[in-house]
Amino acid sequence: xxxxxxxxxxxxxxxxxxxxxxxxxxxxxxxxxxxxxxxxxxxxxxxxxxxxxxxxxxxxxxxxxxxxxxxxxxxxxxxxxxxxxxxxxxxxxxxxxxxxxxxxxxxxxxxxxxxxxxxxxxxxxxxxxxxxxxxxxxxxxxxxxxxxxxxxxxxxxxxxxxxxxxxxxxxxxxxxxxxxxxxxxxxxxxxxxxxxxxxxxxxxxxxxxxxxxxxxxxxxxxxxxxxxxxxxxxxxxxxxxxxxxxxxxxxxxxxxxxxxxxxxxxxxxxxxxxxxxxxxxxxxxxxxxxxxxxxxxxxxxxxxxxxxxxxxxxxxxxxxxxxxxxxxxxxxxxxxxxxxxxxxxxxxxxxxxxxxxxxxxxxxxxxxxxxxxxxxxxxxxxxxxxxxxxxxxxxxxxxxxxxxxxxxxxxxxxxxxxxxxxxxxxxxxxxxxxxxxxxxxxxxxxxxxxxxxxxxxxxxxxxxxxxxxxxxxxxxxxxxxxxxxxxxxxxxxxxxxxxxxxxxxxxxxxxxxxxxxxxxxxxxxxxxxxxxxxxxxxxxxxxxx
Amino acid sequence: xxxxxxxxxxxxxxxxxxxxxxxxxxxxxxxxxxxxxxxxxxxxxxxxxxxxxxxxxxxxxxxxxxxxxxxxxxxxxxxxxxxxxxxxxxxxxxxxxxxxxxxxxxxxxxxxxxxxxxxxxxxxxxxxxxxxxxxxxxxxxxxxxxxxxxxxxxxxxxxxxxxxxxxxxxxxxxxxxxxxxxxxxxxxxxxxxxxxxxxxxxxxxxxxxxxxxxxxxxxxxxxxxxxxxxxxxxxxxxxxxxxxxxxxxxxxxxxxxxxxxxxxxxxxxxxxxxxxxxxxxxxxxxxxxxxxxxxxxxxxxxxxxxxxxxxx
Numbered sequence: 001x002x003x004x005x006x007x008x009x010x011x012x013x014x015x016x017x018x019x020x021x022x023x024x025x026x027x028x029x030x031x032x033x034x035x036x037x038x039x040x041x042x043x044x045x046x047x048x049x050x051x052x053x054x055x056x057x058x059x060x061x062x063x064x065x066x067x068x069x070x071x072x073x074x075x076x077x078x079x080x081x082x083x084x085x086x087x088x089x090x091x092x093x094x095x096x097x098x099x100x101x102x103x104x105x106x107x108x109x110x111x112x113x114x115x116x117x118x119x120x121x122x123x124x125x126x127x128x129x130x131x132x133x134x135x136x137x138x139x140x141x142x143x144x145x146x147x148x149x150x151x152x153x154x155x156x157x158x159x160x161x162x163x164x165x166x167x168x169x170x171x172x173x174x175x176x177x178x179x180x181x182x183x184x185x186x187x188x189x190x191x192x193x194x195x196x197x198x199x200x201x202x203x204x205x206x207x208x209x210x211x212x213x214x215x216x217x218x219x220x221x222x223x224x225x226x227x228x229x230x231x232x233x234x235x236x237x238x239x240x241x242x243x244x245x246x247x248x249x250x251x252x253x254x255x256x257x258x259x260x261x262x263x264x265x266x267x268x269x270x271x272x273x274x275x276x277x278x279x280x281x282x283x284x285x286x287x288x289x290x291x292x293x294x295x296x297x298x299x300x301x302x303x304x305x306x307x308x309x310x311x312x313x314x315x316x317x318x319x320x321x322x323x324x325x326x327x328x329x330x331x332x333x334x335x336x337x338x339x340x341x342x343x344x345x346x347x348x349x350x351x352x353x354x355x356x357x358x359x360x361x362x363x364x365x366x367x368x369x370x371x372x373x374x375x376x377x378x379x380x381x382x383x384x385x386x387x388x389x390x391x392x393x394x395x396x397x398x399x400x401x402x403x404x405x406x407x408x409x410x411x412x413x414x415x416x417x418x419x420x421x422x423x424x425x426x427x428x429x430x431x432x433x434x435x436x437x438x439x440x441x442x443x444x445x446x447x448x449x450x451x452x453x454x455x456x457x458x459x460x461x462x463x464x465x466x467x468x469x470x471x472x473x474x475x476x477x478x479x480x481x482x483x484x485x486x487x488x489x490x491x492x493x494x495x496x497x498x499x500x501x502x503x504x505x506x507x508x509x510x511x512x513x514x515x516x517x518x519x520x521x522x523x524x525x526x527x528x529x530x531x532x533x534x535x536x537x538x539x540x541x542x543x544x545x
Numbered sequence: 546x547x548x549x550x551x552x553x554x555x556x557x558x559x560x561x562x563x564x565x566x567x568x569x570x571x572x573x574x575x576x577x578x579x580x581x582x583x584x585x586x587x588x589x590x591x592x593x594x595x596x597x598x599x600x601x602x603x604x605x606x607x608x609x610x611x612x613x614x615x616x617x618x619x620x621x622x623x624x625x626x627x628x629x630x631x632x633x634x635x636x637x638x639x640x641x642x643x644x645x646x647x648x649x650x651x652x653x654x655x656x657x658x659x660x661x662x663x664x665x666x667x668x669x670x671x672x673x674x675x676x677x678x679x680x681x682x683x684x685x686x687x688x689x690x691x692x693x694x695x696x697x698x699x700x701x702x703x704x705x706x707x708x709x710x711x712x713x714x715x716x717x718x719x720x721x722x723x724x725x726x727x728x729x730x731x732x733x734x735x736x737x738x739x740x741x742x743x744x745x746x747x748x749x750x751x752x753x754x755x756x757x758x759x760x761x762x763x764x765x766x767x768x769x770x771x772x773x774x775x776x777x778x779x780x781x782x783x784x785x786x787x788x789x790x791x792x793x794x795x796x797x798x799x800x801x802x803x804x805x806x807x808x809x810x811x812x813x814x815x816x817x818x819x820x821x822x823x824x825x826x827x828x829x830x831x832x833x834x835x836x837x838x839x840x841x842x843x844x845x846x847x848x849x850x851x852x853x854x855x856x857x
Contacts, residue, residue: 083818089601090823113821120602226701228692288692289709293799298686302693490820491622499800503712520623 035065036374040072042434043084043100044361045234046296048076050430052422060394060428067387070378072097072431078296082110089117094366097375099434102153102165102362108490114364115156118164124365127163129376135383136166136376139437144170146354148474153359165362166379169433172440174466177353181315181458183337184241186210190219190227190309191336199461201338204245204277210338211286214309221307222330230281231288231308233317234296236499241312242281246274247343251352254472254533254545261534262472262545266494266521270344272514278502279510292499306333315458324420334454337461350465363435382435391432392441399427418452471544472533479532481525488524492517595828608824615828624807632808632833635794636786638718643726644782647733648775652767654734655741656759667738670731681724682796686711712801720797721806725790736778737771744770776854784841787833809833 042050051074055061065071077084081101088094094117101110117123130137142150145167154165171177184207191198194213201207211229219227232239248255253265265271281287288308291299302308303318304325311318318335326333340348369375381387393400393407400407409417417424476482494517501513537543564571590605595615597608619625650670657663673681688695689710697707710716748766757765791810798806809829817826841856849855 080819082821086818086821086823092601092604108820116821117601120600122601225698231692285706289712289801290686290691290799307693490822491624491816493820496800496803500803503709503799503801 035069035071036371037071037073038096038369038375038378039075040434041075041077041084041088041095041098041100043077043081043098045077045079045081048078049421050425050433051076052426052430055426055428055430058426058428059398060390061431063390063395064382064387064428064431067390068374068378068381070374082113085110085113085117089113089120089122092122094122094368096366096369097363098365099168099361099363102167103359104153108493111153111359114165114362115153115158118156118162118364119158122367123164124367124369124372125162125164126166126365126372126376127161129373130163132373133376133380135380135387135438138172139167139170139383141356141438143356144172144438145360146356146358148354148470149356149358149360152474152477165364166437167357167360167362168435168437169361170357170437170439171442172438176440176442177357177464177466178442179351179459179462179464181337181455181462182238182241182312182351183315183458183462184244184310184312184339184341185318185335186310186338187219187227187306188334188336189332190214190217193217193219198336198338202340202342204341207242207245207338207341208277208281208286211281211310212284215284215286219309221305222326222333223305223307225305225307227309228288228302228307229286230310231299231302232291232311233299233303233313234294236292238312238314239278239287239291242287242310243274243278244339244341244349245343246270246277247349249343249345249347249349251467251544252472256545261530262537263530264521264526266514266517272511275498275501275510275514276507279504279507282502289503292502306330310338311335315455319452319454320421323418324422328419336454337458340461348463350463352465352467355466355468360437361434363437379435382431383437388432388436388439388441391429391436394427394429467544469542469544472537475533475536475543476529478536479529481528481532485525485529489520492520592827592831594824595831597824599824599827611824615825616832618825619829619832624812627804628807628809628812631805632787632810634805635718635721635808636788638722639725639790640782640786642722643729643733644779646726646730648737648771650730651734651737651741651771652763654738655767667731667734670734672731673728674732676728678728678790678792678796681728681793685720685724685797709799709801711797712799714802714805717798717802717805721793724797725793737774740771740774741767773854776848776852777856780841780844780848780854780856783844784837786840787837 042048056071056074061071075095085100088098100114102114103109104111114123118125130140138144140150140154140163145154149167154163154167155161169178184201186198186201188198194210194217196210196213201210214227214229221227230242248265248270250265254262255265255268255270257263257268278287282289288302294302300321303311303322306326315337322335343349363379365372365375382391389407393409394413396402396407398410399413400409402408408414413424413427416427417429479485497513497517501510504510504513594605594608596610596612597605598611599605599608603609622628654663654667657666686694689697691697691707691709691712694707694710696710700707711720744766748770749762752762752766788810791808791814794806794808795811795814798811810833813826813830813833816822816829845856
């Protein structure tokens with residue numbers, strides 16, 4: 001009897017163990033009643049704001065599902081895009097559709113991860129489908145994406161003629177290029193209290209003097225806590241705006257020395273001056289030393305109460321977050337752009353844009369995706385005139401009305417859009433930023449954000465400049481030794497080293513960081529690279545630096 | 546020779562007898578064996594990418610062999626000595642300070658006679674063990690942040706300059722060691738308390754009759770009574786000497802302390818996940834594991850040779 005009981009117990013235990021394993025659920029696309037559900041990964045740190053809980057129950061999404069037969073189950077991330085991509089690719093378990101950064105296929109970038117995954121056969125090749133989808137096909141046109149981007153990254157030579165990614169957030173014409181209005185922003189009431197006009201801060205010295213005055217001014221946030229003079233959003237983004245005065249005005253990280261030869265910026269005195277300036281801000285208590293490693297939440301906790309007097313950012317990001325929070329009850333604490341702070345040549349720094357975008361977010365599909373044509377049809381529909389109108393303005397009569405040929409939000413939705421980003425995205429409007437490429441909406445005069453007074457002003461401070469010729473970086477990328485050079489430099493993270501320098505005990509320690517990178521670059525073959533570059537530039541002096 | 550055969554035969558017979566009698570009970574082991582096979586031993590096969598140029602598409606087994614390339618690269622890495630030094634310094638500091646701490650705490654608990662106080666203190670000391678490192682790091686930041694931390698708020702209210710405590714190289718080690726102690730000392734003391742309950746109370750009674758004071762009893766009864774447990778725990782700790790708790794360090798390190806905080810485990814994570822060099826990171830991880838194994842084997846050998854304590 002004892003034996004029988006023990007055997008039964010063993011079997012029960014084993015069954016329990018087996019049950020713990022759970023039924024294998026197919027995590028990928030499922031189909032119900034003619035509607036296919038795809039898993040969509042929004043691979044952007046903080047991208048969850050585009051898809052608040054319940055967004056998929058909105059009429060807009062229902063309408064989209066009716067038109068395309070596609071629904072999305074969205075995954076978002078709060079950590080680094082690179083880490084997420086590395087994890088997804090290493091596991092081989094790709095979501096059906098992903099939107100992720102494709103800035104560069106150079107080593108260490110997100111682009112390299114995506115390129116490797118494509119070459120290794122994890123990503124769906126889409127060249128054979130593209131001709132059937134005119135709205136997707138448009139996204140690959142030169143002028144919409146730059147020739148360099150097209151040659152180097154979209155049609156990467158390692159793809160052997162295949163195409164794996166769809167570029168998104170690209171403009172259709174120059175009128176459609178987004179001016180993100182990167183700037184150094186300061187609280188308006190603090191400037192008023194100090195009797196300083198934002199446009200008077202045009203030099204590094206003026207910026208420094210302002211920061212000193214803010215520190216001495218005993219300013220407080222909405223809770224009565226003393227302000228942090230200078231800080232940033234997550235992971236130090238974008239402290240570079242504090243260094244605008246050291247900008248070279250060049251398109252690339254290459255400058256001409258006194259003899260007219262191109263040298264990498266890291267070999268210039270300007271690089272050291274820039275590092276020492278940042279260290280000075282930190283050591284004098286004018287800049288938040290922990291902002292380089294703070295999370296998105298920690299950054300927002302500081303900024304949402306007006307605790308930070310100055311930060312670097314682009315306009316849509318700060319306005320999108322603050323309009324429904326700090327500005328609601330404290331409009332006097334609005335952040336306004338300073339400057340323009342002139343660069344080292346005394347010029348207004350510009351946002352440089354190539355003829356067509358030279359790096360972009362991209363969509364790509366898992367090799368294992370079911371019914372890829374349906375997924376591509378979904379993307380194509382969103383990029384049609386009808387689809388663009390739907391994801392941008394919602395449903396006619398509910399969210400917008402036509403004003404002649406131009407759709408205009410109703411007063412209610414215009415107000416929600418201006419003041420409550422979560423409610424706006426809950427209606428499904430977050431889809432637009434993830435699936436649209438060759439985007440004509442700004443040029444069509446559709447997007448009222450562009451007429452928002454603060455944005456107009458911030459764009460004036462931070463103008464756009466177009467370039468339409470190959471750059472020194474393009475030339476360097478053709479250097480035969482580039483791959484070996486990149487491999488030798490791949491263990492070196494200059495951004496981390498710079499942060500060490502800003503927090504160093506002394507100027508000498510900070511300077512050592514730059515000297516160390518110079519040594520490593522030379523050991524990796526910098527001298528040969530720079531010789532090649534200058535030889536090529538001598539043959540084609542039009543190359544932009 | 547014949548005797549040996551007979552012995553082996555008898556042994557086999559006895560095993561057979563054991564299985565026929567208790568076989569069903571051995572089935573209880575199966576879930577554990579299966580679990581270890583799937584989740585512990587099968588993943589270990591991934592170690593071979595330390596010797597391969599890992600490609601997603603080719604997978605662990607299909608990728609091409611590169612021999613000891615990544616091990617050589619690690620030895621030639623400019624960060625090599627710094628990483629090894631930091632790993633050893635942090636781990637040794639933890640071993641020296643935090644290994645005796647739970648023993649001392651257990652002895653203190655053992656000496657307390659007020660039961661309610663003793664139980665309350667034990668519970669309070671265990672609780673931090675159940676708090677994740679993410680929360681511990683957040684608490685530390687709430688206290689020590691240069692801009693929003695309580696301590697600096699007090700300093701500023703006293704017209705003193707705020708200090709970026711987590712950005713001070715000389716404070717990194719105390720932060721790591723003390724936060725580790727705060728989190729683990731109570732929970733770590735449980736095993737020693739258990740060992741203490743195993744000491745025969747009549748030994749204390751006899752010692753009292755012989756006129757021993759508290760110190761004499763501690764020195765001659767209590768400590769020898771738990772020395773076996775202490776020895777085993779020490780040997781296990783030696784195995785972890787090259788593992789300095791990645792999660793804790795990663796959450797508490799700042800760019801200002803990279804030079805003293807980068808250890809093998811954080812380096813492995815950064816190279817693997819941040820820089821997509823899984824093969825190289827695996828090689829570095831394997832390097833660490835081999836050293837840890839060598840340390841345990843050596844410590845165990847020495848311990849066996851000079852005392853009665855050993856793991857095997």
